[in-house]
Amino acid sequence: MSLTKKRKVAVTKVDKNKIYSLKEAANLVKEINCTKFDSSVDLHIRLGVDPKKADQQVRGTVSLPHGTGKTKRVLVLCTPDKEAAAKEAGADYVGLDEFITKIESGWVDIDVIVATPSVMPKIGKLGKILGPRNLMPNPKTGTVTNDVAAAVNEVKGGKIAFKVDKAGIVHASIGRISFAPEKISENSTELINAILKLKPSSSKGTYLKAVSMASSMSPGITLDTKSLIN
Numbered sequence: 511m512s513l514t515k516k517r518k519v520a521v522t523k524v525d526k527n528k529i530y531s532l533k534e535a536a537n538l539v540k541e542i543n544c545t546k547f548d549s550s551v552d553l554h555i556r557l558g559v560d561p562k563k564a565d566q567q568v569r570g571t572v573s574l575p576h577g578t579g580k581t582k583r584v585l586v587l588c589t590p591d592k593e594a595a596a597k598e599a600g601a602d603y604v605g606l607d608e609f610i611t612k613i614e615s616g617w618v619d620i621d622v623i624v625a626t627p628s629v630m631p632k633i634g635k636l637g638k639i640l641g642p643r644n645l646m647p648n649p650k651t652g653t654v655t656n657d658v659a660a661a662v663n664e665v666k667g668g669k670i671a672f673k674v675d676k677a678g679i680v681h682a683s684i685g686r687i688s689f690a691p692e693k694i695s696e697n698s699t700e701l702i703n704a705i706l707k708l709k710p711s712s713s714k715g716t717y718l719k720a721v722s723m724a725s726s727m728s729p730g731i732t733l734d735t736k737s738l739i740n
Contacts, residue, residue, distance in 0.1 A: 520544050521729050529734040532698055535723045536691040542728050548579070549687045549726035551694055555680040555705060556720040559713045566713055568680065569673040571651050572704035576693040577668030579686030582621040584665050585609060586658050587629050587647070596624075599662035610636065618643055622671075624653045624661045644673065672701065678719075680705060687725050698723070702738050 520542035530538065539551055559566040585603040586596035587610070596604045603609060603620065606629060613636050623640065625633055625647040633640075633647065640646040647653040651671040655661050672682045684697040702721070709717045718739060722730040 524729045524731055526732075529732050531734055531737055532695050533691070535731045535733055536694040536698070538731055539694065539723050539725050539728065540687060540691060543687045543725050544728055545687070545726055547726075549728075550580070550683045551685045551687055551689065551723065551725050552681060552683050553698055553701060554722045554724070554730070555682075555702065555718070557674055557678050557680065557705070557713075558716045558719050559674060559678055559710060561674050561676055561678055563712065566710045567674060568705065568708050568710065569650060569671070570704060570708055571669055571671045572701050573664060574668040574670060574684060574697040574700055576685065576689065576697050578670060578683055578697075579689060580683070582665055583619065584662050585620045585623045586662065587623060587625040587633060588658055589626060589628060592626055592656075592658050595659040596662060599659035600666050601658070601662045606632070613639055618645065620645065622653065622665045623647050624655070624658055624665070626656055626658060627654055630654060644671070670701075672705070699738075706739065 523538065523542050543549060557568060559568055561567055583602045584600070586592070586601040587606050588596060588604070589606065593604045601624070610632060618639065623645050630647070637646060652661055652664065652669070670682060672680050674680050682701055684701055685694050706718065718735045721733040721735055721738060723733060724730040
């Protein structure tokens with residue numbers, strides 16, 4: 511059976527007119543998977559915010575109870591006195607000037623960058639490269655800190671950063687298709703609850719507008735937003 515045929519079968523299993531409970535979606539997303547690799551399971555969360563307003567730019571971090579299923583490559587940019595702690599915590603790359611030069615040359619083969627406050631002035635010039643890739647260290651996401659070991663441990667342990675995009679949507683990977691439905695469901699709940707806690711006071715009307723779940727190359731599954739609000 512070709513991938514195209516598999517996708518056609520998958521599409522027929524998702525009722526476009528139905529809204530699914532999180533439990534139903536977590537089971538269905540596994541059933542309709544049509545890839546041979548361990549694809550990512552993603553949530554797409556549309557919020558009732560205006561991202562153009564500074565006080566409605568929803569962003570934060572959350573530690574998923576079951577991790578993401580992907581080992582994140584972490585670069586720590588720091589002074590020599592912090593290097594040993596970063597390496598011991600499991601950072602994949604540790605240093606400063608040589609990595610700044612590499613990034614300026616186009617190297618971005620990393621998932622997260624952690625930096626100490628003292629080196630941020632040096633990193634500022636990398637904003638045009640790192641910003642669009644959501645790699646710029648930020649105190650709000652815990653990636654600008656003197657405790658580099660704790661930051662590395664959190665990232666490796668399943669901590670993810672999320673940010674609403676220009677269209678008012680948060681896109682985030684909450685696991686892999688190999689995860690048990692219960693793990694997909696629990697990770698999803700953790701992310702949604704974290705986003706609900708960040709509702710801007712200036713945001714009027716419905717905050718959690720729509721949520722869909724999908725794996726790589728599979729159709730989206732619409733979730734019942736009312737059931738997701740505790």
